[in-house]
Amino acid sequence: MNSLLSLLKPYPFERLRQLFTDVTPNPAFKPISLGLGEPRHATPQLIADAMMAAITRTPSGLASYPATAGEPALREAFAQWLTRRYSLQLDPATQMLPVLGSREALFALAQTVVNRPANAADPKPLVVCPNPFYQIYEGAALLSGAEPYYVASDPARNFAPDWASVPAAVWQRTQLLIVCSPGNPTGAVMPLSEWQMLFELSDQFGFVIGSDECYSEIYFRDEPPLSGLQAAAQLGRHDFKNLIALTSLSKRSNVPGMRSGFVSGDAALIKSFLLYRTYHGSAMSPVVQAASIAAWQDEDHVVENRALYRTKFAQVTPLLSQVLxxxxxxxGFYLWADVAGDDATFARELYAHYNVTVLPGSFLARTAQGSNPGLGRIRMALVADTAECLEAAQRIVEFVKARKA
Structure with a gap:
């Protein structure tokens, strides 16, 4: 067996299941889960229609192996979306590839980029990532033979990771930096000044930047989130050197079950990434490609989806802020709340008394540089409809008030 598998830690949801093992939730309340970040808004009909049309057309394409690079029409849809969304001009043939969702792409990127030392006695390469984080960052680093280095999100900086705190000795060993903007679970968006700092560090030390942008289309400010590619272009880095951006339809278009997204950026990295994926066996079904083209070409459903989240957050956030x-x-679609106490105990007791599931923040982070930045916080995924989220919020308010009484 691969000895690196022993380094993997249980996923947050497995830890949550263990936390609740001997708890019987109050049967007076129907279960409501704010724990899993899985989009639950309706899938747009135009995507389902495109998929059905692809299945029933002749030929459907299902009788042939799809190309790992995807159909030209799909890559062109990616390029057109990047132009509309970010005013970018990238080459569909050399600077983008379809992926089966950002999760598998993040894993594959680390396997492509990380170069293990020839001498086993030499220090392992580092993959730098935010803390708290999406756990695939850690797993991808470990299974590539690297070590993760965690950079804490700073409440004083709108929960943005403090990249400036990373010592030069760490950057010297870094081969891959994973950034998540908008962030999971904090929702923080990186400004241009921080992108500039990271690009300069990448130039100095030679590491690749993987920009996880799967939450880019759910935002609450007037200014849409800045993409890493957009930042690079604004700073004159039109070759996108050592930069790969990853995005997905899961959150944007409410199709997590379709497993569809794309990567784009540095043509040299894309070439190596394609080589790895050719052996990895991760070509996208032609039916999914057809549905993806329809999704990337339409913005109306994205605007409607964003409006649903804005309405929901505008009602739920003030209610919860009375007690948290x-x-x-x-x-993004998470609230990152300070519970002024032990986060695991809070989640366990809330589940027991009010049948509401939230995710302890400490489960999403690691203890590094002497602290766990998720301690004392919970993540709430407002993915259900507004009425269900409001009911959950009202129960949480009652729960917190009862605890303080």
Whole structure:
């Protein structure tokens, strides 16, 4: 067996299941889960229609192996979306590839980029990532033979990771930096000044930047979140050197079950990424490609989806802020709340008394540089409809008030 598998830690949801093992939730309340960040708004009909049309057409394409690079029409749809959304001009043939959702792409990127030392006695390469984080960052780093280095999100900086705190000795060993903007779970969006700092560090030390942008289309400010590619172009880095951006339809278009997204950026990295994926066996079904083209070409459903989240957050956030230290994030569909105590105990007791599931913040982070930045916080995914989220919020208010009584 691969000995690196022993380094993997249980996923947050497995830890949550263990936390609740001996708890019987109050049967007076129907279960409501704010724990899983899975989009639950309706899938747009135009995407379903495109998929059905692809299945029933002759030929459907299902009788042939799809190309790992995807159909030219799909890559052109990616390029057109990047132009509309970010005013970018990238080459569909050399600077983008379809992926089966950002999760598998993040894993594959680390396997492509990380170069293990020839001498086993030499220090392992580093993959730098935010803390708290999406756990695939850690797993991808470990299974590539690297070590993760965690950079804490700073409440004083709108929960943005403090990249400036990373020592030069760490950057010297870094081969991949994973950034998440808008962030999970904090919703923080990186400004241009921080992108400039990271690009300069990448130039100095030679590491690749993987920009996880799967929450880019759910935002609450007037200014849409800045893409890493957009930042690079604004700073004159039109070759997108050592930069790969990853995005997905899961959140944007409410199709997590379709497993569809794309990567774009540095043509040299894309070439190596394609080589890896050719062996990895991750070509996208022609039916999914057809549905993806329809999704990327339409913005009306994205605007409607964003409006649903804005309405929901505008009602839920003020209600919860009566009893918790919580504020509207820049973007994403999570609330990152300070519970002024032990986060695991809070989640366990809330589930027991009010049948509401939230995710302890400490489960999403690691203890690094002497602290766990998720301690004392919970993540709430407002993915259900507004009425269900409001009911959950009202129960949380009652729960917190009862605890303080």
């Amino acid at each position: 230290n919580v504020a509207l994030p820049d973007a």
